[in-house]
Amino acid sequence: MSEPLxxxxxxxxxxxxxxxxxxxAHFTLRTGDRVALTGANGVGKTTLxxxxxxxxxxxxxxxxxxxxxRIHEKDxxxxxxxxxxxxxxxxxxxxxxxxxxxIAFGPLNLGKSWAETRMIVQRTLASxxxxxxxxxxxxxxxxxxxxxxxxxxxxxxxxEVLLLDEPTNALDAETRExxxxxxxxxxxxxIVISHDEDFLTRITQRRVRLEQGRLMEG
Amino acid sequence: MNTSASSSxxxxxxxxxxxxxxxxxxxxxKKGDREGFRASEPLxxxxxxxxxxxxxxxxxxxxxxxxxxxxxxxALALAGCAALAARLERAxxxxxxxxxxxxxxxxxxxxxxxxxxxxxxxxxxMTASYEGVLRAVEILLKANAVVLIILALLGSLGxxxxxxxxxxxxxxxxxxxxxxxxxxxxxxxxREYRRLRTAMKARGFRLRCDLHTWRSVGYLFGxxxxxxxxxxxxxxxxxxxxxxxxxxxxxxxxxxxGQRDYAFAGLSVAAVCALIVLECLHS
Numbered sequence: 001m002s003e004p005l006x007x008x009x010x011x012x013x014x015x016x017x018x019x020x021x022x023x024x025a026h027f028t029l030r031t032g033d034r035v036a037l038t039g040a041n042g043v044g045k046t047t048l049x050x051x052x053x054x055x056x057x058x059x060x061x062x063x064x065x066x067x068x069x070r071i072h073e074k075d076x077x078x079x080x081x082x083x084x085x086x087x088x089x090x091x092x093x094x095x096x097x098x099x100x101x102x103i104a105f106g107p108l109n110l111g112k113s114w115a116e117t118r119m120i121v122q123r124t125l126a127s128x129x130x131x132x133x134x135x136x137x138x139x140x141x142x143x144x145x146x147x148x149x150x151x152x153x154x155x156x157x158x159x160e161v162l163l164l165d166e167p168t169n170a171l172d173a174e175t176r177e178x179x180x181x182x183x184x185x186x187x188x189x190x191i192v193i194s195h196d197e198d199f200l201t202r203i204t205q206r207r208v209r210l211e212q213g214r215l216m217e218g
Numbered sequence: 219m220n221t222s223a224s225s226s227x228x229x230x231x232x233x234x235x236x237x238x239x240x241x242x243x244x245x246x247x248k249k250g251d252r253e254g255f256r257a258s259e260p261l262x263x264x265x266x267x268x269x270x271x272x273x274x275x276x277x278x279x280x281x282x283x284x285x286x287x288x289x290x291x292x293a294l295a296l297a298g299c300a301a302l303a304a305r306l307e308r309a310x311x312x313x314x315x316x317x318x319x320x321x322x323x324x325x326x327x328x329x330x331x332x333x334x335x336x337x338x339x340x341x342x343x344m345t346a347s348y349e350g351v352l353r354a355v356e357i358l359l360k361a362n363a364v365v366l367i368i369l370a371l372l373g374s375l376g377x378x379x380x381x382x383x384x385x386x387x388x389x390x391x392x393x394x395x396x397x398x399x400x401x402x403x404x405x406x407x408x409r410e411y412r413r414l415r416t417a418m419k420a421r422g423f424r425l426r427c428d429l430h431t432w433r434s435v436g437y438l439f440g441x442x443x444x445x446x447x448x449x450x451x452x453x454x455x456x457x458x459x460x461x462x463x464x465x466x467x468x469x470x471x472x473x474x475x476g477q478r479d480y481a482f483a484g485l486s487v488a489a490v491c492a493l494i495v496l497e498c499l500h501s
Contacts (some may be wrong), residue, residue, distance in 0.1 A: 037245060044270055055455045077463065085459045091406050092452040097378040109461030137378060139405055 003067050003187055004028045005161050006052060006083075010212075011061035013044075021047050022058070023213030029161065034190045036200040039210035045193045046088065046211065049163045052191075053080050066160070081110055084159035084188075088166050090146040094138040099125075099149055102138055106157040124156045128182060138172060144175030151182070162190045168199050260305040263374050266479045267383035270371040273486035276363045280490050286500040287352070289493055290359040296489050297366035304370040311369060318365050319358070326354040377401040391466060403449070411447055414438055 006029040016018040019045035029035060037045050052057045052063060054076025063070050065079045087093045096102035100121050107117045125133055129147055141149060147167065154162065160193070168176045176199070183190070183203055193201055200207075209216045262270075281293045301311060330338070335349030374378060381398040385391070420432065425431055454462075 050455070053459060055458065077461070080459045081461050085456075087456050088450065089452070092449065093402075094455065095399065095402055095453055095455045097381065097402065105457075105462070106460035108467040109463070139402055153460065 002031050004030050004064075005033075005066060007062075008052070009064070011048075011051065011058045011063070013047065013056065013058045014040060020213055022051070022061075023211075023215065025215045027208065027215050029189055029191065031189055034204040035192065035206045035208055036204040037191055037193045037208050037210065038200070042097055043111045043120070043210050044213070045210055046165055046199045048215075049085060049165060049191065049193070052163065053083055053085055056142045071135040081106065081157040082159055083161040083163055084154035086151055086154050086167055088169065090143075090150040091099070091139075093150040094141075094146060095154060097137060098134070099130075099136045099138060099141075099152075100134045101155060102149065103153050103156045106153060110157065120156050124152045127155070128152050129178070144171050147171060147175070147179065148182075155186075159161060160188060162186065162188045164190060164197070165196075168194060168196045179195075238291045249415060257296070260303060261478070262304045262370070262482075263298070264478060266473070266475055267375055267379050267387050269475070269479050269483055269486075271380070271383045271387060273366055274371045275480070276486065276490055277367050281360055281363050281367075284360070285356065286497050287356065287359070288500050289496040290363065291394070292355060292496055293363040293493055294359055294495070297363045297370065300370035301366055304374060306373065311366075314369065315362060316404075318361060322358055322361055322426065326357060327375055329354040354484050355447060388389060393468065403453075406449070407442065407446060411438075411442055 006027070007217060008027040008090050010152065011022045012020065013022040019143060025048070027048075037048065039045050047056060052056055052065070054063070054070060054073065066082060067076070070076055070079055083207060093172040094102050103121045103124055104117045108114075125131055128151065130145075130148060130152060133149065133180065134144070136145075138146070138149065144202060151167070164182075164183075171179065176196075180202055190204070192200065192204055207218055211218075229345035247268050277293075277297075281290070284290050284293060330346035330353075331341075331344045333353055334349030337345045338348050338351060339346050360380035375383070378398075378401070381394060381401065384397065385394045413436070418438065423434060425435075
């Protein structure tokens, strides 16, 4: 069996104020896995994704990503481009004035040249059927377009894992269908947070439920 | 192996990409997007944004330092010429200037009474001085000239173009990004404000002059502030997820400066020199 992409062991986490969010969570993500992460509102699903890429630090337990334990900020700097996190609110993700600049932001941070970045922008937009969006102003896009462009900014870094936080939330039927088609065609392993049953059945083959700070299969 | 699988999937989609596709930032002009500007392209609008910004800054800097009325009148006339060249629409431009002047008159009202000097007239026992009136006129002329030149040179620039021009002029990065982030998120914050405000209205809230109103409005702005901070944290998190480590990379390449731009730069410098000469002649 191949080396897991992510392995979380005995994670404990609580925000400053009180109630523990995770208390002994175990989880393993392998190549090709498409996992649905479910659970009640406010149970800590988003928190779990943020812990995986080091935006939050667990109080106890271990995060292992791409074959190595990750503890300090500098360990996670390497993890983040390889595990693309799609945020719930695309307005949080798209901060550059134009679509091109936003998609270019990740690759440029990874030290790619302008020429290379330009190719990546074109290629990513084309792969999502967003040709001609290069010079659109991000805050003037519709909600659906914003979500797709946000996905483009993540895919532009060529991640090995996708962490999707409610990707179909607040999308119209047409855009939702388009997003499902796109995601279904992607080769990456995925963890998907969603309350959209139909979407989860079509995209994922494994269910994990977060309850009382622990992760339960099935 | 997952990497290679995913990258090959990406490469198979690369057919439409063009290696020499140039990235120039151009904002499509939408109707109503830039109110007050006509659709046909005036010559001034084709001048490089960097030069327009630099000329604007230089002009403002010099005008603020002028003290002689003839020089100031000339400055205002020059700004007026620029406005004509930019083909600003008369009504909206005058409306903007009127708004400025209304404010300025209010601010300058007491100036003649507080500056000592030769008496011109008196009102309710207060005497207005000639020097004070002169000072007020001077300030009024300066303000109008500067605002008019800004409208003429920068008014037709989109906020994004302006941000890029600032970056290319090597203004401090923090300043440029503060500007661009403001442009990007002011609408998001405004939407949030509208949502909260509508929700308040839906529960029968009206602005009155009582403690309840003040407290509720306080909560409203407090909530906006809290949400603003939370959003800023999420944005930074999203940026870190894409490899941000505190340094921005240049986002676009500048277009080369052309003949027209040199002509514009020459004219600007000449105009500013003329103002300085006028100032020296009259002082």
